[in-house]
Amino acid sequence: MARRRSVLRRTGGGRRIPAGVLLAIVLVIGALALIVARVGLTPGTDVAMQAGDDSAAAAGRVATGPARAGQNFFQRIGGMWNASERVQELERENRELQQWRQLAERLAERNARYEELLRMPADAFGESADIENSIAAQLVLDSGGPFTRTLVANAGADHGVRIGFIAVNENGLIGRVVSVGRRSSRVLMLDDYNSRIPVLGEASRVRAVLAGQATRPPELVTHPYQMQAPRMDFIVGAQALREGERVITSGDGGLFPRGIPVGIARRQNDGSWRVALAAAQQPIDFVRLIPFIAVPAPEADAVPGEGPPLTASSSVSSITRQTMAPPPTAPSTAPAAATPPRPRPAQQQQQPRPQQQPAATTPPAQETPPPATPAAEPQE
Amino acid sequence: MNAFSLRAPSRRALRAWGLALAVASVILPALPLGPLFAQPPLPLAVLWAAYGWAAEDESGWRAPLALTLLGLLHDQLAGGPYGLFVLVYLSAYLIGRIAAVAMSAPNLVSLWGGFIVTALLSILIVVGVERLIVPIAVVPYAEAALITAILFPLVRPLYMTSTNSPSGGRR
Numbered sequence: 001m002a003r004r005r006s007v008l009r010r011t012g013g014g015r016r017i018p019a020g021v022l023l024a025i026v027l028v029i030g031a032l033a034l035i036v037a038r039v040g041l042t043p044g045t046d047v048a049m050q051a052g053d054d055s056a057a058a059a060g061r062v063a064t065g066p067a068r069a070g071q072n073f074f075q076r077i078g079g080m081w082n083a084s085e086r087v088q089e090l091e092r093e094n095r096e097l098q099q100w101r102q103l104a105e106r107l108a109e110r111n112a113r114y115e116e117l118l119r120m121p122a123d124a125f126g127e128s129a130d131i132e133n134s135i136a137a138q139l140v141l142d143s144g145g146p147f148t149r150t151l152v153a154n155a156g157a158d159h160g161v162r163i164g165f166i167a168v169n170e171n172g173l174i175g176r177v178v179s180v181g182r183r184s185s186r187v188l189m190l191d192d193y194n195s196r197i198p199v200l201g202e203a204s205r206v207r208a209v210l211a212g213q214a215t216r217p218p219e220l221v222t223h224p225y226q227m228q229a230p231r232m233d234f235i236v237g238a239q240a241l242r243e244g245e246r247v248i249t250s251g252d253g254g255l256f257p258r259g260i261p262v263g264i265a266r267r268q269n270d271g272s273w274r275v276a277l278a279a280a281q282q283p284i285d286f287v288r289l290i291p292f293i294a295v296p297a298p299e300a301d302a303v304p305g306e307g308p309p310l311t312a313s314s315s316v317s318s319i320t321r322q323t324m325a326p327p328p329t330a331p332s333t334a335p336a337a338a339t340p341p342r343p344r345p346a347q348q349q350q351q352p353r354p355q356q357q358p359a360a361t362t363p364p365a366q367e368t369p370p371p372a373t374p375a376a377e378p379q380e
Numbered sequence: 381m382n383a384f385s386l387r388a389p390s391r392r393a394l395r396a397w398g399l400a401l402a403v404a405s406v407i408l409p410a411l412p413l414g415p416l417f418a419q420p421p422l423p424l425a426v427l428w429a430a431y432g433w434a435a436e437d438e439s440g441w442r443a444p445l446a447l448t449l450l451g452l453l454h455d456q457l458a459g460g461p462y463g464l465f466v467l468v469y470l471s472a473y474l475i476g477r478i479a480a481v482a483m484s485a486p487n488l489v490s491l492w493g494g495f496i497v498t499a500l501l502s503i504l505i506v507v508g509v510e511r512l513i514v515p516i517a518v519v520p521y522a523e524a525a526l527i528t529a530i531l532f533p534l535v536r537p538l539y540m541t542s543t544n545s546p547s548g549g550r551r
């Protein structure tokens with residue numbers, strides 16, 4: 001019967017090309033044309049993909065609802081078995097964390113004073129990232145396919161999400177929003193084949209490019225939602241990089257804010273470096289989408305009366321004798337002419353600083369011994 | 381009548397299960413159900429369908445159209461690029477047609493060998509797309525295609541019989 005549906009007779013051969021084969025050939029050509037025609041389109045300009053994401057996200061919410069409910073139920077049931085042990089463990093961790101908190105607060109206070117003395121610009125978590133206006137969203141779709149590594153979250157343009165928002169979870173950086181629909185947004189993950197982000201070793205200050213590999217090492221399969229371990233390329237001063245060092249975003253290129261935790265540097269047997277992503281420590285369920293406005297390039301001409309460009313994103317600061325704190329015994333009512341105040345940029349003056357006190361009147365706190373060092377290092 | 385007697389499922393029922401498996405392999409990886417449902421290790425069941433439907437002489441328009449729709453759905457759920465899975469699945473269908481014509485007396489081993497060749501050629505197609513058109517990750521697809529090829533004998537009854545005549549006769 002199928003042969004009766006054949007539509008084309010091969011010239012000279014007497015055999016016919018079946019209609020299905022002919023249709024398949026036409027569709028293959030169409031698919032090739034579709035791929036080629038969309039080469040120039042980025043996810044952000046792909047209207048069809050955005051509309052499809054909205055529909056798929058709605059279906060994904062419905063489809064994953066029972067699975068999530070069941071997962072929570074079984075987790076709750078399973079947690080009841082060892083509840084008392086977990087309470088004891090959490091109490092012990094809490095005692096240790098309180099010691100660490102006291103130490104951290106003391107060091108933060110001292111660090112703030114040092115920065116004030118050195119007139120350092122702020123270098124905190126995600127500089128220029130608008131943490132307060134971040135948007136929390138739930139993961140509803142995972143690409144799960146072999147070609148790309150993306151996530152679809154259930155917050156879109158209606159919720160205020162825009163292309164370029166940074167996606168993080170409680171552990172660290174996940175990726176960046178590359179496509180926004182009305183009620184959904186697609187996040188390009190760090191381990192995607194096309195992901196390249198500039199990073200920095202937190203202690204060694206070694207700069208590198210984190211390149212997604214989209215490979216799937218077997219050891220990662222046991223951990224749910226585990227992201228891949230991207231490779232570090234173009235490392236400058238790799239010999240200074242240390243095993244287990246924290247890796248953060250460097251802010252170079254202006255796509256990511258500086259200082260967001262990325263993961264831990266791991267040296268491979270072949271000498272290359274990979275990063276065990278911090279965001280992959282736990283299942284990725286909720287994500288936080290953070291607005292990010294890149295630091296503008298410095299003006300071509302110096303703005304008169306604004307002093308040195310201390311508001312730039314780099315940590316470079318001009319250190320002069322005038323910035324040194326006077327000895328603690330110096331009188332607080334010293335004449336202004338003796339220590340003329342340097343002009344401060346307007347933006348820096350607006351930045352709130354913890355414990356902002358005049359350096360001339362308040363000496364640095366006396367060295368106090370830190371609390372007893374906890375036995376265990378804090379988990380990364 | 382023996383209540384415990386089992387009747388072999390009809391060819392129609394097996395094909396329906398095969399189609400359901402193919403659809404599930406497209407949808408399940410997109411749901412956040414964990415790494416076991418990602419591709420790889422989840423096989424590309426639509427490749428089985430494409431090869432099986434081609435070998436069963438599905439010369440009507442339904443098989444290519446169904447493969448196109450499944451490919452577009454897979455492209456959408458996997459985040460693109462559009463047309464890539466369509467190209468892979470339809471290419472597997474056409475390769476399967478050629479293999480079916482080439483094999484005169486197929487058995488399970490030859491059908492399996494034909495599918496392995498189909499999977500390898502689909503990897504070559506993806507490599508060609510990656511080199512010439514758009515940057516995509518090839519290694520995970522190759523892993524998924526190889527897993528699909530290894531598992532083929534287990535699911536072969538859902539898509540084709542081993543006694544089929546490959547040259548388009550009644551199978």
